[in-house]
Amino acid sequence: MVRVGLSGCGAVSQLYYGPALRLLESEGRLTLAGLFDPDEAAVEKLKALSPEARSCASLEALLALDLDLLIVASPPKFHAGQTIAALEAGIAVHCEKPLAISSEDGARMLAAARSADRRLSVGLMRRAFPAVRAIGGMLQQEITGPLRSVDGFEGGRFNWPVASPRYFSREESGGGVLRDIGPHALDLLTGWLGEPQVQAYRDDAQGGVEANCLIELSCGGVPCRLRMSRDWARPNRYLFVGAKGWISWTPYEAERLQFGVNDGPAGTLDLRKPLPGQPHVLGGREVDFHGAFAGGLRDVVAQVRGGAAGVDRRTLALDTLELIDRCYEMRRPMEEPWLSSQADAVEWAS
C-alpha cells in the first residue's frame, strides 16, 4: 500500500485532494499517513475525512513518516522548497499546479527529481480528460479542416476560499490569474498544438496582481487568443475554428464536447466509455470533474506503486512556466477605456 503524506490542508485539499484521497483509500490503493499545515483548523477539517492520518507539526515530521508519496498542496510559494525537500528525502512528489512561481524554481525541482531518481508529477489533471484527448486527436486528423483560430476564455468571479488577501500577491502566488489558470490553459494548448509562441500579453494589474489578462499566441502559425479572468463570469470554453468545422469545449466537462460543420449540422459528442462487450454502445457511468480528478490521482499512485521514476520537462510543463515568465516580462496594460475619466474625479470634487 502506498503511504501518502499531504502538505497543505487549505482549499484545494479540502475540495479536491481530501475527497479523492479518501476514495482511493477506500479502494485500498493508499494510506494517508500524515498531514501538515501551519493552520491547525485546516488540518482538523482534513482529519475529519481521514481520522487515522497523523497531524504533523512540521514538514520534516511529515517526511519522517516513511512516505512513498508526498502531495504538495501548500501555497504556491512553498511548492519548490517542499518538493525538493521531499525528493531529497527519497520521496516521490505530486505537486499541485502551478508547479512553481518561476521557471527557475521549476528547473530546480526537475533537477532534484532526477538527482533523487524519484517521480515528480504536477496536478495538471485535465490532460487525462477524455475530452482533452479527443480534441487532440480531432485536431491532429484535421477533422475541422485546417485550423484557422483558437479562442479560449477561462475564469469568472473569483470565489476560491483562500485564507487571506495576501494570496493576491507576487510574493505568495507569483502573480495573479495568469499564474493561477495559465498553467492549465497553456499546457492544454501545448498538448493540442505544440509549443506556442507568445506574441503579446496584457493584463490589468496596477501595482498589484492581475485579475484579467489576455495572451495572444501563435501555435504553428495558428493564431490563438487566451483570455483569463477573476472578475466576471463568461462562458468558459475553448473554441477551435477550422476551414470545415469547429470544436467547442468547456473546461471541467471531462467527457463531453461540441462539434459542428461550418454552416451544417452540429451536436454534442458523448465521450463516455462503451458498455462492456458492446464497443459501439456508449453508456458507461459519466465521470464528473471530481471523478476525473480522482482518476488522475489514481494514476499517480499506481505509478509510484509500480516504482516508476523518470520525469521530463514536458511532463512538468516547464515550458509553460517559461511562457508565463515571458508573458510577465513583456506585459503591457490591458485597454480599459472606461478608466480614463478617473483623473478628473477629484479635481472636480476639490
Next chain:
Amino acid sequence: MKRVAVLGASGFIGNRAVEMLHSSGAFEVRPVVRRASAAALPRRFDLDVRVADGREHEALTAAFQDCDSVVVSVAGPPATIVGVIEPIFQAATAAGVRRLVYLSSASVHGQAPVHGVDEGSPLSERQPIEYNNAKVAAELKLDQLGKSGGPEVVTLRPGIVFGPRSQWIGGWADELLSGQAYLVDGARGLCNAIYMDDVVRAIISAMEAPGAPGRAYLLGQTEQVTWRDLYRPICDALGFDLEALPDYPAGAARPEPPASGSKPLLPPALRGLKKGVPESVRVGVRAALRHRRSGQAAGSSGGPAVSMERALLHTADYVPPWRRAADDLGYRPVTSFEDGVRQSVAWLGFAGYPVKDPRR
C-alpha cells in the same frame, strides 16, 4: 493624506470607488471585503485590503482604524442590507471615524416613484419590492443610531447606476445572450440613470461637504432617458434587435418571489455540491435553473416570467430631482449618458462579450 475605508470594495460601485479614489492620489484607500476571495479586484492595486463581514464588530473596527471616512457600499439580500447597519455604525464609532457615507438607493422611493417625490417625501417600508423596504429600513436605522453620537452620516440615493460590471449592463447582456431578455410596455418608461463615476464623485463630495451630515441626497444625471435608450446600444453592440425582443404588458408582472437569501438557489440535490463545484459550472447551473423556472412560470408562452421590479421600472414616468445634492454637495454629473453607455459597451468587449469590433 486622508485614509478612506471602502466597505464592499469588490462590488461594482465599491470597486469603482477604490479605483477612482486610489488613482486620484488624494486618498489612501483601504478596501474592505467580506471574504478574502473577494480581494481579487482591489488587489490589482498595491492596497492594504482587509477582510471583515458586515456583522463582525471586531474585524470591522480593525478595518476602520485610522480611517477618516468610511464608504458603505454593501450589497446582499434584504436581511444583510439591514443587518449590517448597526455593526458598521458601532465599529465606525469605536474606530473614531469622522464621517460615514452610506450608499442607499433612489429605490427607497419605489421603482416608479409618484410625481413630486424628493428627499423630503416620507419613506414606506411596505413596498412590493423587498430590496426597497430593506434600504428604507437601513436608512431609518442609521438615522436612529446617529442621534446618539458616533460618526457623521451622509446618505446617497443614486438611481439606476450603470457602467462596467453593473447588472444593468452585464446582466442585460447576459439576458440577451441567453434568450431571456424582455421588455415591459416597450421599455418606454423613464430610466433614472446615473453613470457610476458620477456616483463616486458624489461620494467624494459627501465625505467633506459641511452641511451634509444627517441628510440624504438623490443623485441622477442631466439627460432624461428611457430604458430603451439604455438597452438599445447594448443590443446593437451584441447584434440584437431591440424591437424584436418579447414585450409584455405591465399587467403580466408577478409578485416578487421571496427575498434571495431566504430561499436557496440550488435545488436540494445540488446544494451539497455547491462548495466543490467550480464557479463556472455553478454559473451554468444557475442559468439552466433560471431558464427552467422562467419556462415554468411563463406556461404556454414559453417566455420569461415578468418581474414586478422590471414592470415598475419600465413604466416609470417620473425621475426624482437631485437639486439638494447640487446645492449641498456641489454635485453635478460630469459623464454624459452617451459617454457612459460608450464606456459600458467598451467594457463588454473587455469582459469577453461578443461585441462587434470590440476594442481589445
